[in-house]
Amino acid sequence: MADLGLTTQTEMVDTASMIANVDPKTPLIADADTGYGTAANVARTVERYIAAGVAGFHLEDQVVTKKCGHLKGKECVSLGEYLTRIKAAVEVRKRRGSDIVIIARTDSLATHGFDEALRRLKAAVKCGADAVFLEAITTKEQLSTYCDAFRGTGVATLHNLVQGSFGFKLTPKEAEHITKALRALKEGKEEEYPEEVGPSLIFQVCGMNEIQEFDREVSDWVQASESGDA
Structure with a gap:
């Protein structure tokens, strides 16, 4: 999710x-x-x-x-x-x-x-x-x-290091300690992952928009109830 x-x-x-x-x-x-x-x-x-x-x-x-x-x-x-x-x-x-x-x-x-x-x-x-x-x-x-x-x-x-995010990413030469998780980066394979596929897009696929819309609907209902419009 x-x-x-x-x-x-x-x-x-x-x-x-x-x-x-x-x-x-x-x-x-x-x-x-x-x-x-x-x-x-x-x-x-x-x-x-x-x-x-x-x-x-x-x-x-x-x-x-x-x-x-x-x-x-x-x-x-x-x-x-x-x-x-x-x-x-x-x-x-x-x-x-x-x-x-x-x-x-x-x-x-x-x-x-x-x-x-x-x-x-x-x-x-x-x-x-x-x-x-x-x-x-x-x-x-x-x-x-x-x-x-x-x-x-x-x-x-x-x-x-999060692909497609706004966070700063090290280059292979700048990374002193390369772990297994960074071997793809060390071997120059970073471009295999489209830059636009970041956390926001992944979470949208996992239902983020629907969850946020549900929160808005509940909030709107509460506000309407308090104002006597519901």
């Missing part, structure tokens, strides 16, 4: 558990979205991910009704609320004696700007996050500054 925050914690845990146990020797990084609620919800999510055999997960600062990081109209919670999510994850890991990797993700570049995005990631690291993930970087300069901010700290920096 379109990435509009419709997938529940239970569905994510079940899927992550299935993938993680196909080959337990291969580490799995799973998306934990917003943690699915308050700090207590985040704690339960982390406990279930640990039990599922997940090696690492990223936790973000969007509102609970989140959407794909490469779509417009995102909203982020306050820095304080974001850090309660990270702290809850760190505390659960400590109590369970787990070595699961906590990746702090921020989508605030689009909503608050680059400086605030870096501030949030640095604060998350102070709370105990092991790695950082600045979503939807748009320029080479931003990517360079982002990596430099954590260079030498032992904190890994993640960069998301």
Whole structure:
């Protein structure tokens, strides 16, 4: 389905558990979205991910009704609320004696700007996050500054390459560390994927327009009811 925050914690845990146990020797990084609620919800999510055999997960600062990081109209919670999510994850890991990797993700570049995005990631690291993930970087300069901010700290920096999105994409020569997922890019096969086939188009195929239209219809009905027109 379109990435509009419709997938529940239970569905994510079940899927992550299935993938993680196909080959337990291969580490799995799973998306934990917003943690699915308050700090207590985040704690339960982390406990279930640990039990599922997940090696690492990223936790973000969007509102609970989140959407794909490469779509417009995102909203982020306050820095304080974001850090309660990270702290809850760190505390659960400590109590369970787990070595699961906590990746702090921020989508605030689009909503608050680059400086605030870096501030949030640095604060998350102070709370105990092991790695950082600045979503939807748009320029080479931003990517360079982002990596430099954590260079030498032992904190890994993640960069998301999404075909057809507005995010900045590395060339093969610029990419120092090529994983299996980037081998096609290294071999110059990027053009096999049409640039126009980006997240928005994929989600439209998966029903995004219909979902948004349903939301509008319900909202219009509520407004009409409140005004006495329904």
